[in-house]
Amino acid sequence: AQSVSQHNHxxxxxxxxxxxxxxxxxxxxTVNLFWYVQYPGQHLQLLLKYFSGDPLVKGIKGFEAEFxxxxxxxxxxxxxVQWSDTAEYFCAVGDNxxxxxxxxxxxxxxxx
Amino acid sequence: xxxVSQTPKYxxxxxxNDKSIKCEQNLGHDTMYWYKQDSKKFLKIMFxxxxxxxxINETVPNRFSPKSPDKAHLNLHINSLELGDSAVxxxxxSSRYETSYEQYFGPxxxxxxx
Numbered sequence: 001a002q003s004v005s006q007h008n009h010x011x012x013x014x015x016x017x018x019x020x021x022x023x024x025x026x027x028x029x030t031v032n033l034f035w036y037v038q039y040p041g042q043h044l045q046l047l048l049k050y051f052s053g054d055p056l057v058k059g060i061k062g063f064e065a066e067f068x069x070x071x072x073x074x075x076x077x078x079x080x081v082q083w084s085d086t087a088e089y090f091c092a093v094g095d096n097x098x099x100x101x102x103x104x105x106x107x108x109x110x111x112x
Numbered sequence: 113x114x115x116v117s118q119t120p121k122y123x124x125x126x127x128x129n130d131k132s133i134k135c136e137q138n139l140g141h142d143t144m145y146w147y148k149q150d151s152k153k154f155l156k157i158m159f160x161x162x163x164x165x166x167x168i169n170e171t172v173p174n175r176f177s178p179k180s181p182d183k184a185h186l187n188l189h190i191n192s193l194e195l196g197d198s199a200v201x202x203x204x205x206s207s208r209y210e211t212s213y214e215q216y217f218g219p220x221x222x223x224x225x226x
Contacts, residue, residue, distance in 0.1 A: 043202060043220050044215075045217070090155060098162065098206055099160065099168055100213065101157070102156075102157075104153075104154050105153045105155065107153070
């Protein structure tokens with residue numbers, strides 16, 4: 001069975017600060033890894049994904065994530081956050097049968 | 113062009129009632145899902161259908177019954193609603209022909225049971 005652990009439940013940053021959200025997964029097979037974002041009152045949207053190739057993945061809005069297989073990690077980073085990045089962030093791991101397991105989410109609050 | 117749509121957006125009902133939520137996707141995907149997001153924002157998968165066939169059925173009370181009349185639709189029927197069913201229910205879809213199985217989410221249905 002696959003599982004996902006997000007270490008930070010709530011992160012508060014000032015604008016222009018750098019962001020790193022931790023994500024560790026547990027799964028024995030080939031994984032697909034995702035970060036989704038949920039802005040207040042909205043549905044989940046894909047930020048970025050990894051399924052093969054370059055382990056450093058770039059997504060929308062300046063976000064990137066690095067897949068480190070030896071650490072079973074897929075941490076999300078952004079060098080300079082904006083107030084509009086305030087949202088809930090979910091890491092997810094998917095298997096080849098289409099099932100995705102989501103982490104418990106991290107609430108990011110960016111102070112203007 | 114709405115990719116994944118759900119109706120209704122809000123649903124307020126009393127305990128004991130039976131209600132349905134509908135989901136439709138126009139992406140041509142073959143797999144659809146129902147998720148429940150509780151007040152703490154935890155997101156848990158409930159069901160998944162692939163080409164109208166149930167493939168994922170997590171530990172969900174029998175009061176919840178999904179129905180997929182075709183691969184573009186996945187409805188959720190809930191019998192004898194309880195207070196603990198209050199949550200936001202998200203529908204999602206994906207395609208097994210997309211290598212990564214990225215999921216596309218609907219806008220959610222906020223269910224409030226009083």
